[in-house]
Amino acid sequence: MxxxxxxxxxxxxxxxxxxxxxxxxxxxxxxxxxxxxxVWIVTSEAEAEEIEVDYVLRRIEYYAIKRAYEALNSNEPSEIIPWLNIIEVAERIKNLRDNRLKTKMETVEKSEVSKSKSEK
Known part of the structure; x- marks a missing residue:
């Protein structure tokens, strides 16, 4: 501490x-x-779901990277392609979620700025 x-x-x-x-x-x-x-402080069911989805995506990405690495070192390098596709899809989902959260945060910030201006 x-x-x-x-x-x-x-x-x-x-x-x-x-x-x-x-x-x-x-x-x-x-x-x-x-x-x-x-740790995550969760104040709503929606936040709990967001955290759970993030956790699952990270685990999928970790597992796919691990399997892709194993395929790369095997006698069949073509086995890496499905794992790379999974990694790409997980990354796309994370980017979409990040962009959505960023937009949500910007909206909240704009509303707070307009509230503080109206209070003055």
Whole structure:
């Protein structure tokens, strides 16, 4: 915990759902537990689904890369093509999701700016 604070992290009021230690917000915006690393604070079912989809995509990508590497080192390098296709599709899905989230964040920021201007 001292290391996180020394690095500029802020202690949050929320605790880790696994161990109960206080969570910290890093300068990058990530929320971490000192014992478990990165954690997600979920406030809605939609957020939980987003996190689950991200996790599944990362696992698919990891597995496909692992299998592509094995195919590359095998006697049948042509076996790599299906794995490369899976990696490409996973990357496209991640890019679409990132663009959608970026657009959503920009919309929220614009609405906050217009609210603050109208309050003045």
């Amino acid at each position: 001292a290391r996180l604070i020394a690095e500029g992290a802020s202690m949050l009021s929320e605790t880790c759902p696994i161990c109960g230690l206080p969570l910290f917000k890093l300068k990058t915006g990530e929320t971490v537990c000192p014992a478990h690393g990165r």
